[in-house]
Amino acid sequence: MDNHVATITLDFSQKTVKDIQIIQKKFRFKCKRCSTLCCKLGGPTITKDEAQKILQSGYEFDDFVDPTKNSGNGIVGTLKSNKDGSCIFLRFDQTQNIYKCGIYRHRPNLCKIYPFKFEKLETNKVAVHIIPCCQGLNNPEAQEMNSQFVTDFLIEPLLQTINLL
Numbered sequence: 001m002d003n004h005v006a007t008i009t010l011d012f013s014q015k016t017v018k019d020i021q022i023i024q025k026k027f028r029f030k031c032k033r034c035s036t037l038c039c040k041l042g043g044p045t046i047t048k049d050e051a052q053k054i055l056q057s058g059y060e061f062d063d064f065v066d067p068t069k070n071s072g073n074g075i076v077g078t079l080k081s082n083k084d085g086s087c088i089f090l091r092f093d094q095t096q097n098i099y100k101c102g103i104y105r106h107r108p109n110l111c112k113i114y115p116f117k118f119e120k121l122e123t124n125k126v127a128v129h130i131i132p133c134c135q136g137l138n139n140p141e142a143q144e145m146n147s148q149f150v151t152d153f154l155i156e157p158l159l160q161t162i163n164l165l
C-alpha cells in the first residue's frame with residue numbers, strides 16, 4: 001500500500017486549513033488498543049509545551065522526561081520508558097483486556113497522530129502518511145477515511161507541531 005493517504009492544504013501564517021484531499025478513499029483505521037508497537041517503542045519526543053500539559057496531570061518534570069535525547073528546536077527530550085521499552089504511562093486494563101494511556105488527555109502530539117505522520121510537501125501543503133506496522137490499519141470495523149476524520153483527529157496536533165515540520 002502507498003503510505004500517502006491524504007494531503008492537507010494550509011495557510012501557514014494564519015494556521016488555518018484551506019483544503020483536505022483524501023488520496024486513498026478506501027483506507028480505514030480504527031485503533032485496536034493493542035499497543036503492539038505504538039507505546040512500546042521507547043518514549044516519543046516531547047516539546048516544552050507538551051511537557052507543560054503533562055505537569056498539569058500532577059507529575060514532576062523529572063518523573064517523565066528523559067532529557068538525554070534533547071534535540072533542541074522546542075524538544076525537551078523523550079518520555080521515559082520502562083526496561084522493556086514501554087512508555088511509563090502505558091497501563092493495561094485487565095477487565096477490558098486493552099491498553100490505556102495514563103495521561104490520555106495530555107498525551108504528546110506524536111501519540112495523538114499515531115499511526116500517521118506528517119511531511120511538508122510545498123510551502124502550503126502537508127502530506128499525511130501512515131506508519132505501516134500499526135494493527136488498526138484497514139480495520140474492517142472502521143469507516144473509510146474522509147475529511148471529517150482528518151479534521152477530528154489530525155488537524156489540531158498538526159497545527160500544534162507545524163513549526164517542527
Ligand code: SF4
Nearest residue numbers: 031032034035038136
Ligand atoms: S495505534 Fe495501532 S498499534 Fe497502537 S494500539 Fe492502536 S491499533 Fe495498536
Ligand code: SF4
Nearest residue numbers: 039087089090101111
Ligand atoms: S503517552 Fe500514552 S499514548 Fe503516548 S506512548 Fe505513552 S502510553 Fe502511549
